[in-house]
Amino acid sequence: MKTLLLTLFVLPAGLLASPATEVRVAVADFQSDFHVDQQIGGHGSGRALARILRADLAVLTPLTVVGPWDLKAEAADVVRAVTPAEAKAAGESLGATTLVSGQVLAGPAGPIVTARVIYATTGRTQGTLVQSVRGESVADLVSHLAAQVAALAMAQQGLPSGSWQAASILGTRRPGSHSAHDEVACVVDVDGRIVPDETTKWDQPQALSPGLHEVYVRFYDGQRLMDHDFIFNAVPGAHYRVSFERPADRKATVWIGSADSGEPVTAKAEADTRLPPSQTIDPQNRWPAW
């Protein structure tokens, strides 16, 4: 009988009293204007940035991304105060504990992004900001923003602050099966950040901030260069490796996989003979299309 009473009354009460450990985040498309679109070199930069932010938040444990929060909802407007009742209603309809909206502004050295973080249960509203420094990629900028948003969201729920380490990626080298030269698959650039002398420095790990990245990889057999670019979501602290297969008389197939388990995290793709990315794609123009 005592056990039954304990099960019926005490246990549910205990569950209700414990702090919510799930952080479910709904992100609205960010607001941006003509000036920032012009600075970045694309259209709809606020929407693109929010998409990257959702991906970045999704790899930060214990966060889960839900939604998205519809920007057309009045409460998502970053220059309108949200009442606790509005926050609660939006949170319940989206299944979210945290609501995020924000805007992108043109700064002196690149975009400045502000994010508003609302705890749906109480309407408590806080904010954070990242400012581009010269040479920093948008992917890294948004990754930093995601970590700051996650820290605020967790603090609002009374959870201890998280720590998310950078991931890393390196290449592979094998003695050549079809030529005297070694075969190398390596990283050429990460989000537009070129790795100098990439084929000889294939074993130098390149840092990846947690979240979405565009990684340009290269296969080299001493005669031909074959490239492919991948977009994938780097998990904090993970180690990745560029791998390849080279069947006889066929193009090389390249992919990115876990350096520990060998499991691919991207599709296996045939590498194409291309010019180096620095000559084909302006890094600033890449991310708005994501």
Place this chain on the structure above:
Amino acid sequence: MTPEELKSLAQASAEPARPDSHWEAFPGRIVTKLRAGVRPTAAPRHLKLAIALAAAATCGLMAGFALWHSNAAKAGTFESLRDGQMLRAQLTLYAGRLEAIVHDRSGLRTQLAKDPSVATADPVCVEIRDGDERQVVVTFSGQTIQIADRTVMVLSDGGQVILTGRDFLWTPSSAAGAARRLQIRAALVPLGPSFTPKANETF
């Protein structure tokens, strides 16, 4: 009307209401009247010169004191509002309804919501100087304020204060858009760990 009736009427009548400006200027008017009643006596020429110089020096000192005192009082508004005492008092009176305490050239006032619908967490004190105009606002992270005819969102991450709006961004270390022509400072307002508003608690 008999003398008794007149006396009774005089005793029953209330003193006419006077505006605050009347009492602020009252000591000055008394001094002026007293001075007007003094008949200057003939004084030697060198004494007149000495009096004129002394008067000029006094005027200079008074003007300097007035300017210094005026600035100190305005600067003190920010300091006095950011210490949280007034905010605590207003939150006790208007729990869940207080949107902001504003001090500008028209004086000190509170902005209240109709219903208890304000998330009163992370209080922030902001001072904005736009030319000769000066405004000090105490509000909460997530509320909007008017700065130079713009609606600006006040945000805090628990340490830094951010003001953001359309073509407007200010942080303690940078300003963009319309914020560049303004002088702004901001600080968090401590409420103390023991303070909790009565209604709509959000801490």
